[in-house]
Structure formats: structure tokens, C-alpha cells
Amino acid sequence: xxxxxxxxxxxxxxxxxxxxxxxxxxxxxxxxxxxxxxxxxxxxxxxxxxxxxxxxxxxxxxxxxxxxxxxxxxxxxxxxxxxxxxxxxxxxxxxxxxxxxxxxxxxxxxx
Amino acid sequence: xxxxxxxxxxxxxxxxxxxxxxxxxxxxxxxxxxxxxxxxxxxxxxxxxxxxxxxxxxxxxxxxxxxxxxxxxxxxxxxxxxxxxxxxxxxxxxxxxxxxxxxxxxxxxxxxxxxxxxxxxxxxxxxxxxxxxxxxxxxxxxxxxxxxxxxxxxxxxxxxxxxxxxxxxxxxxxxxxxxxxxxxxxxxxxxxxxxxxxxxxxxxxxxxxxxxxxxxxxxxxxxxxxxxxxxxxxxxxxxxxxxxxxxxxxxxxxxxxxxxxxxxxxxxxxxxxxxxxxxxxxxxxxxxxxxxxxxxxxxxxxxxxxxxxxxxxxxxxxxxxxxxxxxxxxxxxxxxxxxxxxxxxxxxxxxxxxxxxxxxxxxxxxxxxxxxxxxxxxxxxxxxxxxxxxxxxxxxxxxxxxxxxxxxxxxxxxxxxxxxxxxxxxxxxxxxxxxxxxxxxxxxxxxxxxxxxxxxxxxxxxxxxxxxxxxxxxxxxxxxxxxxxxxxxxxxxxxxxxxxxxxxxxxxxxxxxxxxxxxxxxxxxxxxxxxxxxxxxxxxxxx
Numbered sequence: 079x080x081x082x083x084x085x086x087x088x089x090x091x092x093x094x095x096x097x098x099x100x101x102x103x104x105x106x107x108x109x110x111x112x113x114x115x116x117x118x119x120x121x122x123x124x125x126x127x128x129x130x131x132x133x134x135x136x137x138x139x140x141x142x143x144x145x146x147x148x149x150x151x152x153x154x155x156x157x158x159x160x161x162x163x164x165x166x167x168x169x170x171x172x173x174x175x176x177x178x179x180x181x182x183x184x185x186x187x188x189x
Numbered sequence: 190x191x192x193x194x195x196x197x198x199x200x201x202x203x204x205x206x207x208x209x210x211x212x213x214x215x216x217x218x219x220x221x222x223x224x225x226x227x228x229x230x231x232x233x234x235x236x237x238x239x240x241x242x243x244x245x246x247x248x249x250x251x252x253x254x255x256x257x258x259x260x261x262x263x264x265x266x267x268x269x270x271x272x273x274x275x276x277x278x279x280x281x282x283x284x285x286x287x288x289x290x291x292x293x294x295x296x297x298x299x300x301x302x303x304x305x306x307x308x309x310x311x312x313x314x315x316x317x318x319x320x321x322x323x324x325x326x327x328x329x330x331x332x333x334x335x336x337x338x339x340x341x342x343x344x345x346x347x348x349x350x351x352x353x354x355x356x357x358x359x360x361x362x363x364x365x366x367x368x369x370x371x372x373x374x375x376x377x378x379x380x381x382x383x384x385x386x387x388x389x390x391x392x393x394x395x396x397x398x399x400x401x402x403x404x405x406x407x408x409x410x411x412x413x414x415x416x417x418x419x420x421x422x423x424x425x426x427x428x429x430x431x432x433x434x435x436x437x438x439x440x441x442x443x444x445x446x447x448x449x450x451x452x453x454x455x456x457x458x459x460x461x462x463x464x465x466x467x468x469x470x471x472x473x474x475x476x477x478x479x480x481x482x483x484x485x486x487x488x489x490x491x492x493x494x495x496x497x498x499x500x501x502x503x504x505x506x507x508x509x510x511x512x513x514x515x516x517x518x519x520x521x522x523x524x525x526x527x528x529x530x531x532x533x534x535x536x537x538x539x540x541x542x543x544x545x546x547x548x549x550x551x552x553x554x555x556x557x558x559x560x561x562x563x564x565x566x567x568x569x570x571x572x573x574x575x576x577x578x579x580x581x582x583x584x585x586x587x588x589x590x591x592x593x594x595x596x597x598x599x600x601x602x603x604x605x606x607x608x609x610x611x612x613x614x615x616x617x618x619x620x621x622x623x624x625x626x627x628x629x630x631x632x633x634x635x636x637x638x639x640x641x642x643x644x645x646x647x648x649x650x651x652x653x654x655x656x657x658x659x660x661x662x663x664x665x666x667x668x669x670x671x672x673x674x675x676x677x678x679x680x681x682x683x684x685x686x687x688x689x690x691x692x693x694x695x696x697x698x699x700x701x702x703x704x705x706x707x708x709x710x711x712x713x714x715x716x717x718x719x720x721x722x723x724x725x726x727x728x729x730x731x732x
Contacts, residue, residue, distance in 0.1 A: 088363075095356060096715045101348075108355055115362045122370045144259070145369065148318050152362060155325045159355055162332060166348045173341045183710050186341065 084121060088114035101167045101177045105160060112156045119145040119152075190241065193234050194250040194263040197273065197309045200227050200234075205302035212295035220295040221288045224302055228281045231309070235274050242270045242658065249315070262376060264315035267658025268514075272444055273312050275518050276437040279525050280305050282633035283429040286529055289629030290428065290536060297337060297427075303330040304433065311441050317365055317402075318375050320445060321358065328354050328409070331438065335426040346421035349711050353418045354408055356718055361405025367398040377452055384453045393730060399455045400725045404718070406449070409442035412499050413469040414721045416492045417714035420476075423488035428532030431484060435491040435528060436521040443495065443517070447502065457732050459505050461725070466500025467592035469493065474602030478609075478692060479701040482541050483531045486606055487524070490567065493599055494520045500592055501582040507664045509585030511656040516578035518655070519644060523566035523575060526637040530559040533634070534613070537624050543613050550614035553626070557614045559634040564607040566641045569600055570682060571675055574644035577652060580669045580678075597681070604685020605692065 091114050094107020123145035131140040167177070174182050204227030211219030238248065242265075252261045265273075284301070287293060307327025314320050328351075336347035369375060371394065372383030387395040404415070411419040419439075423431045450459055470493050477489035498520065501513035533556045540546055550557040562573065569579035579600065586593040644651040648669050656666060691697045709717065 091359075092356075092719065095352065096712055096719070104352060108352065108359075111356070111359050115359055115366065118363065118366050119369075122366060142373075144375075145366075148365075151318075151322060155322065158329060159325075159351070162329060163348070163351050163355075166332075166336060166344055166351065169336075169339060169344045170341075170348060173344065179711055182345070186345065 080121060084114055084117045087117060090114075099178050099180055101170065101179060102164075104179070105163045105167065108163070109156065109160060112152070116149045116152060119149045190238060191248050191250045193238055194248055194265055194313055195252065196234055197231050197313065198263075198306055200231050201302045201305040201309065203227065205299050205306070208295050208298045208302065220293075220298040221284075224298045225281070225284055225288070227302060228277060228284060228305065231305075232274075232277045232281055235270065235277060238265075238270070242267055243654075261319050262315040263313045264377075265313055268444070268447075269312050271514070271518070271655065271658055272441065273309060275521050276305070276308050276312070276441065279436045279521055280308075280433060282636060283433050283525065283529070285629050286432075286532070286633045287427075287429040289627040290532065293427075297334070300330040300333045300337075301430070301433075304334065304438075308437055308441050311445060315377050316375050317368070317377060317380065321361055321365065324361070324406070324409070324442075324445075325358065327438065327441070328358070331422075331430075331434065334430045335422045335434075337427050337430070338425070340425065342421065343425040346418070346425045349714065350418040350422045352711065353415075353714055353718060356715060357405045357408030357415075359405075360401045360722065364398045364401030364405060367394060367401065371398075377448065381452045388454075395453075396729045397726060399449070399453050399458060400722060400729060402449050403446055403455075403458065404722045404725060406442050406445045408718060409439065410446060410495065410499075411439050411442075411492055412465050412495050413472055413492070414717050416469070416473065417709050417717065419492055420480075420485050420488040423491060424482060424484040428484075428528060428535070431488070432525040432528040432532075435488070436525040439491065439495060440498075440517050440521060443498065443502075455729070456505070457729050458725075459503055460732075461728060462499050462503030463586075463589055463592050464500075464503075466496045466498070466503055467589075467595040468496070469499060470496025470599035471595040471602075474599045474606065475704060478602060478606045479704040481544050481705075483534065483543050483610060483613075484528070484541060486543070486610060487527050487531055490527075490603065490606070491520075491524060493603065494524065494567070496599065497579065497582055497596060500596060501585055504585050504589070506585060507656065507660045508581065508667070510660055511652055511666070512578055512581030512585050514655050514659055515652050516582060518651070519566065519574040519578045519641075522637055522640045522644070523563045523573075526559060526634060526641065527563035527567065529630075529634055529637070530556050530563060531610075533559070533626060533630060536630070537626060543609060546613035547616040548614070555626070555631050555634065559631075559638055560614065561611065562638045562641055564611055566645070568604045568607055568682065568685065569678055571670065571678060572642070572645045574641050574651070576678060577645055577648040577669050580674050581652065581666075584667055600681050601685045601688060604682055605689040608686050608689035609692070 087110060091107050091111025094110055095104055098104050098107060123142045127139050127141035129137055129140050131143040171177055174185060204223045207223045208220045248265045250263045304327060307323050310323030311320055311327060314323060332347045332351045336344050368380055371387045374380055374383055408415045423434055473489050473493035477486050480486045480489060498513050498516050501509045535541055537553055566573040566575040569575045583593055652666055692701055
């Protein structure tokens with residue numbers, strides 16, 4: 079069940095990225111897409127083990143910590159990308175006075 | 190000796206922070222000195238290990254002392270060494286050019302050095318997630334550098350590139366997830382074993398993983414249909430950045446594909462590359478012919494030359510791999526030469542439109558010479574380096590006549606569109622004076638010219654060395670300076686010039702004016718990525 083949910087989130091992200099006209103909504107779509115991938119990794123990591131991987135005496139049956147560690151990195155990268163993308167959108171808005179990609183493309187047709 | 194691998198990544202990283210620190214003290218010169226110093230030191234280190242690499246040695250380094258398979262290992266063989274070397278040389282020359290062009294803010298040097306960090310990391314790492322991280326370092330610094338001038342077009346180019354590339358990166362990550370689920374390893378060597386297993390047990394999962402990884406990186410390697418971001422991004426970036434992007438970044442991305450396909454042994458996919466490459470080479474040249482902006486012409490030719498490289502890679506024989514890699518190196522040299530001399534033209538005149546320029550030959554003889562060498566190289570005219578690698582590529586495509594024919598047409602188109610660029614140097618000129626060019630801008634051009642000529646005159650030296658480094662076992666390279674091959678290249682030159690004259694007629698102008706209007710918007714580019722991903726999955730599943 080959760081696997082299909084992850085696929086749904088992934089596809090919603092792609093949909094937002096491609097079909098939305100508003101630049102901010104495109105970036106939100108990108109974020110949803112990234113969340114889908116993050117959830118997928120966490121889902122992979124959840125197959126084995128039950129306890130948190132804090133390696134002290136007496137702790138057995140730990141979950142695989144690697145997917146979570148990887149996803150921390152991926153989330154940080156995603157934040158950097160979002161920040162940069164929003165900065166670019168701000169600049170675009172200052173130049174074109176609109177957030178609609180179709181209008182921006184119409185305005186710069188003669189280039 | 191093994192420590193050199195981590196130094197190659199740390200040196201530019203350290204100098205990038207020094208550049209920023211120094212910018213608080215003084216605005217102007219320290220940035221240049223630190224960045225030049227850092228990159229020159231990297232180059233020195235690479236030269237230091239050259240003898241060991243040429244005698245067949247490999248290096249590996251466990252980061253932080255954590256051994257594999259969980260720890261991150263850096264690994265260097267002949268392929269990685271050559272890529273790293275060519276990248277560092279071009280970066281150093283671009284930095285020298287930068288220091289003369291204008292007073293860039295220290296931030297520019299900071300991101301430029303981060304780009305080099307990402308490049309070295311992608312080349313050296315032996316861990317697929319680490320590769321993703323370095324790709325993101327590479328990409329994020331590229332987005333910033335493309336938008337550096339903050340003109341409307343540059344920002345739009347950067348934004349388009351960011352969205353497309355991030356979508357690709359998400360698929361790359363998904364591919365990593367699929368692999369990790371199947372085998373629980375992330376190191377490339379570990380994946381090699383997992384891949385064999387996976388291909389047998391669940392081939393559809395295997396195919397999906399390979400396609401996700403290849404398309405995720407392929408968006409940065411810019412072959413058709415994943416090329417849509419490249420012309421704008423490369424054309425509106427600052428000139429040294431365009432040179433570095435065209436010469437190094439798309440090559441590094443392609444070499445990651447090379448490694449991924451090698452590790453997965455995805456032979457059907459490799460076969461598909463012949464056709465992707467041939468169509469890329471042909472279609473991109475047609476678009477290039479339709480452009481008038483000098484840097485856009487060059488950017489479309491980067492795509493077209495990638496087509497040559499990709500097609501030759503697809504054949505997967507010893508000869509074709511050598512030819513492909515030799516063309517990677519040659520293209521890095523002559524395309525950075527061309528971008529830098531185009532930058533020289535824009536610097537001295539302030540005009541980018543080739544139809545508005547003429548008679549520059551007398552005013553800037555050195556720029557004329559550099560551009561001539563670059564154009565002859567890219568058109569494959571003897572005795573320049575493009576001639577050698579293009580001939581090796583057409584020899585390796587012997588068994589695929591249709592692809593070879595498309596490549597031949599692309600060569601003709603290349604000659605035609607470079608006739609268009611060279612035309613700005615002849616004819617009468619308006620009498621206005623032009624800016625004086627500092628030595629630091631012309632020196633890199635001369636060095637690149639020397640490289641182009643040397644690799645062309647001594648083909649066994651360049652191609653032989655490459656085949657020794659990247660192809661296991663030895664084989665004899667065919668000779669390239671035979672009568673027939675020289676005659677064919679002269680014929681291509683003649684037909685190309687004739688074709689250029691055709692584009693000047695009113696009919697040709699109308700056709701190419703129409704082609705120039707054909708552009709895909711951002712939404713269509715994103716959709717194209719998804720469609721090509723689905724197409725690749727279906728193709729690899731069926732065959």
C-alpha cells in the first residue's frame with residue numbers, strides 16, 4: 079500500500095513540475111518529487127530490523143541506517159536547490175513582472 | 190601517492206574558501222592568485238602520477254579511513270586520469286583568460302572553483318551516491334555561473350537548466366534506490382556484481398534502474414532529446430564559463446554514463462547510442478546553421494559533436510572507444526578555443542550577431558588565427574586534431590552505413606556553419622577602433638592552438654596513448670593520413686562551402702529562418718525528458 083502511495087507522490091510531483099504554469103508551483107512540484115524519492119529510500123530501509131541503529135550493548139535487530147543517512151544528504155541538497163530556484167524566480171519576477179512561464183516565454187519570443 | 194586523489198578535490202575546495210576570505214581584505218587580485226594557484230597545483234599533482242598511470246597502475250583512497258563497501262572510496266585509472274587532466278588544463282586556461290577579460294567579483298572565482306571540485310569528484314569517486322552529491326555540487330555552481338550577469342536571458346537559461354537537471358537528478362536518485370534495494374551496495378565495484386544478479390533475476394527492474402541512472406546523468410550530457418537546455422545556458426553564460434561547460438562538464442557527465450553502462454553491461458542500451466548519436470550530430474548541425482548569435486552557433490555544435498562521441502561509444506569496439514575518447518579530448522581543446530576566441534570577438538566589438546560583423550581579420554589577427562585553427566579542427570581538416578578523431582570515428586562506424594552517412598552529413602554542415610563564423614573576419618570593415626586585448630586573454634588561445642596542431646600532426650602519439658590507457662589489451666590503430674581520407678575531407682570542405690553559399694540565397698534564408706523559430710518551451714522540454722525516459726525503458730525492454 080505505502081509503495082503505491084510513494085509512486086503517487088512521485089507522479090504528483092512530476093505533474094506539478096510539468097503542468098503548472100506558475101513558477102513557484104513548479105518549484106513546489108519539484109519538492110514533492112524529491113519527497114517521493116526520500117520516502118522511497120526510507121521505505122527501502124524499513125524492510126529489516128525494528129530498533130534504531132544506536133550501536134550500544136544489547137541492541138540487536140537494528141534497521142539499515144544507510145538509506146536514512148543518504149536521505150539526510152539528499153534533503154540538504156534539495157533545500158539548496160529550492161533556495162537557488164526561488165532566488166532565480168525572484169529575479170525573473172523583477173524583470174518580467176509575472177510568474178507565469180507561458181507569459182514569460184511569450185515576452186521573450188523575439189530573442 | 191594515494192593521497193593525491195583526495196588532494197585533487199580538496200585543493201580547489203580550499204582555494205575557493207581562501208578566495209572568499211581574501212575578498213574581505215582586498216577586492217581585486219587575491220581571488221585570481223588563489224584560484225590560479227589551486228588549479229595549477231592540481232595540474233602539477235596530476236603530472237606527478239603520470240608515469241605510474243602510464244605503466245598501468247591504479248590508485249585508490251578511502252575517505253576518512255573508512256574502508257569499503259560502506260566507506261567512500263576514490264579510485265583513479267587511466268580513464269579518470271585523462272579526464273581529470275584535460276579538465277584541469279582547460280580550467281587553468283579559462284582562469285588565465287578570465288583574469289584578463291574583466292574584473293570579476295571574487296564570488297565568480299568561488300563558484301568557478303566549486304565547479305572544478307564537483308568535476309574532480311564526479312571523475313574520481315567510486316561510490317554512486319557520492320557521485321550524485323558531486324554532480325549536485327557541479328550543477329549548483331553551474332546554475333549560479335550561468336546566471337552570473339543577471340540578464341533576463343541568462344536567468345531564464347539558468348532556471349530552465351535548474352528545473353530540467355533537478356528532474357534528472359531525482360530520477361538518478363530513484364535509480365540509486367532501485368539498485369540499493371536489489372543489492373544493498375553503493376560502490377561501483379559492488380554494483381557490478383549486483384547488476385549481473387539483477388539482470389538474471391528481474392530484468393525489468395534492472396532495465397528501469399539503468400534507464401533512470403542514464404537519463405538522470407544524460408540530461409547533463411546533452412544528447413538529443415535531452416539537449417533543450419544547452420544552447421541558451423552555454424550561450425548566455427560568461428565566456429570562460431561557456432568554455433569550461435562545453436569542454437568539460439558535458440564530457441564528465443558523459444563519462445559517468447560510460448562508466449555506468451560499463452558496470453551494468455547494458456549492451457542493448459549501448460547499441461541504442463549509435464542511433465542517438467548519429468541523429469544528435471545531424472539535427473544539432475541543422476539548428477546551428479539557423480543561428481546568428483556566435484555563441485549559440487558554438488553551443489549547438491557542442492551538441493552535434495557530442496553526437497559524434499556518443500555514436501562512436503555505442504559501437505563498443507576497442508577502436509571505437511579510443512576514437513570516442515580521443516574526440517572527447519579533441520573537442521574539449523578546440524571547442525574551448527572557439528568559445529574563447531568568440532569571447533575575444535565579443536570583447537573587442539561588443540557584438541554577438543555574426544551577420545553584423547565583418548572585416549575583423551585585419552584588426553585582430555590573433556583572434557582570426559585562433560578561430561581559424563579552431564574551425565579547421567572542428568571541421569576535420571588535416572592536419573588538425575579533429576581530422577584524426579573524426580576519421581577514427583567514421584572507420585569505427587563502418588558496419589553501420591546509415592549512421593555513418595548521418596555523421597558525414599553532420600561534417601558537411603559543420604563546415605558550412607563555420608564558414609559562416611569565419612566570414613566575420615573577411616571583407617571590408619568599418620573604421621572604428623577596437624579595444625586592446627591583454628596578453629592573458631591571448632596566451633590561452635595560443636596554447637590551445639598548439640595542442641590542436643600537435644595532436645593532429647602526431648596521431649599515434651595522442652590516440653596511441655589513449656588506447657593504452659583506456660582499452661584493455663593492445664590493438665594496432667589504423668593509419669589516418671591515407672590519400673582517400675584526405676581526399677574525402679577536402680571534398681567535405683568543398684561541399685560544405687557550397688552548402689554555406691546555399692544558405693545565403695533567399696530560399697535558404699527562408700528555410701533556416703523557419704528552423705530558428707522552432708524552439709521548445711520549458712514545459713515541453715520537461716515533458717520530452719519524461720517521454721524519452723519512457724521510450725528508453727520500452728526500447729530496452731523489447732530488445
